[in-house]
Amino acid sequence: MARTPKPGTPARGTTTGRPIMVLLDLLGRRWAMRVIWELHKKPLTFRELQAACGGISPTILNTRVAELREADIVAQDGAGYSLTAEGQRLLKELLGLHEWAERWAKRKT
Amino acid sequence: MARTPKPGTPARGTTTGRPIMVLLDLLGRRWAMRVIWELHKKPLTFRELQAACGGISPTILNTRVAELREADIVAQDGAGYSLTAEGQRLLKELLGLHEWAERWAKRKT
DNA sequence: CTCTCGTGCTACAGTTTTTGTAGCACGACG
DNA sequence: CGTCGTGCTACAAAAACTGTAGCACGAGAG
Numbered sequence: 001m002a003r004t005p006k007p008g009t010p011a012r013g014t015t016t017g018r019p020i021m022v023l024l025d026l027l028g029r030r031w032a033m034r035v036i037w038e039l040h041k042k043p044l045t046f047r048e049l050q051a052a053c054g055g056i057s058p059t060i061l062n063t064r065v066a067e068l069r070e071a072d073i074v075a076q077d078g079a080g081y082s083l084t085a086e087g088q089r090l091l092k093e094l095l096g097l098h099e100w101a102e103r104w105a106k107r108k109t
Numbered sequence: 110m111a112r113t114p115k116p117g118t119p120a121r122g123t124t125t126g127r128p129i130m131v132l133l134d135l136l137g138r139r140w141a142m143r144v145i146w147e148l149h150k151k152p153l154t155f156r157e158l159q160a161a162c163g164g165i166s167p168t169i170l171n172t173r174v175a176e177l178r179e180a181d182i183v184a185q186d187g188a189g190y191s192l193t194a195e196g197q198r199l200l201k202e203l204l205g206l207h208e209w210a211e212r213w214a215k216r217k218t
Numbered sequence: 219c220t221c222t223c224g225t226g227c228t229a230c231a232g233t234t235t236t237t238g239t240a241g242c243a244c245g246a247c248g
Numbered sequence: 249c250g251t252c253g254t255g256c257t258a259c260a261a262a263a264a265c266t267g268t269a270g271c272a273c274g275a276g277a278g
Contacts, residue, residue, distance in 0.1 A: 001235075007214035013143060013163030019210035024142045027206075030236065030264095033133045034122060046255050054122030057237050062256060072216065086213060093209050096202040097136075101128035104195060105116035107181065111263080139235095139265070155226050166266045171227060189225095 004067040026071060031056055031064050033094060036073065036083065040091055043082035113176040135180060140165055140173050142203060145182065145192065149200055152191035 004026070005011040011025035027033050031053060038044065038052040050061055065081060068074040073087040083091060113135070114120040120134035136142050140162060147153065147161040159170055174190060177183035182196040192200060 007210070013140070013165060019214035020146070020207045021143075023206060023210040023213070024146065028137065028139055028142055030137055031122070033137055034130075037129070037133065045253095047253080055238095056122060057239090058256065059238085059258090060236055063236090072213075086216065089212075090206075090209055093202070093205040096205050097132060097199075098129045100199055100202050101116070101132040103198075104132070104181075105128035107195065154224090156224080164267090166268090167227065168229090168267090169265055172265090 001063055004070040006071070026067065029064065029067070031060060032068065035061070035064050035068065036087060036091055037094060039074065039081060039083050039087070043077075043080045045080040049081055113179040115180070135176065138173065138176070140169060141177065144170070144173050144177065145196060145200055146203055148183065148190060148192050148196070152186075152189045154189040158190055 005022045006017075007019045007022050008017040009022070010017055011022040012028075013025070014021040034053055034056075035049065038049060044052060046058075046061070046065075049065075050056055050058060053061065065074060065076075068087075069076060072084055073090060075082055075084045075087075114131045115126075116128045116131050117126040118131070119126055120131040121137075122134070123130040143162055143165075144158065147158060153161060155167075155170070155174075158174075159165055159167060162170065174183060174185075177196075178185060181193055182199060184191055184193045184196075
């Protein structure tokens with residue numbers, strides 16, 4: 001499959017490697033943010049993570065997890081998968097999205 | 110193409126329609142966040158937006174823009190495409206990602 | 219009116235990504 | 249040895265995305 005984007009190298013829709021563009025490419029891949037989200041509470045095994053994501057196929061989970069690991073967002077140790085320090089900081093930003101989503105859901109159509 | 114996820118209706122990997130899950134599905138589609146990002150400064154025409162995203166194909170741009178419009182994040186008027194009030198709030202959350210990305214790019218490997 | 223220009227957008231075929239199911243190889247335990 | 253749970257791979261089918269071409273429309277010029 002495709003290459004993991006890294007800051008300083010071209011990503012989808014840009015050749016400059018601007019960090020935000022690289023990040024948007026990385027997080028814009030299916031399940032990427034969800035995986036980070038599901039690791040918020042505690043480390044999970046591969047299969048727990050798979051179940052937490054509603055039965056995502058192992059193929060793509062493995063791909064995403066490998067990318068996030070290369071990006072230093074997720075780590076793997078004996079106990080399974082967990083967020084790195086960077087990953088935890090990123091999760092905090094996703095919490096902002098959570099708040100936004102809650103308000104968004106309440107908007108009157 | 111696929112259905113636009115809405116809060117309260119099932120999204121990828123969930124049947125509950127939890128707002129954050131719905132949002133992660135919506136934003137996890139290719140180019141979705143990038144489109145929001147590129148509208149930060151001023152409204153853009155379809156073709157300006159296309160160029161801003163590095164030549165994204167019109168097919169998918171149109172799909173994304175329609176989804177974001179249904180989600181009340183992007184609006185379309187005579188002057189082109191722009192962010193709604195909701196969209197502007199969401200953009201602020203993406204700015205958090207920007208800061209994170211800048212620090213991330215500077216980390217020593 | 220006609221010609222040109224830029225617009226939003228669609229058609230369509232080709233490619234890449236994602237999905238779903240099956241199951242392998244390994245280590246721990248009995 | 250047999251069984252269990254683990255991380256993960258194989259592979260074919262389906263869905264998403266890409267790239268190019270070009271249509272239909274409205275505004276402005278002649």
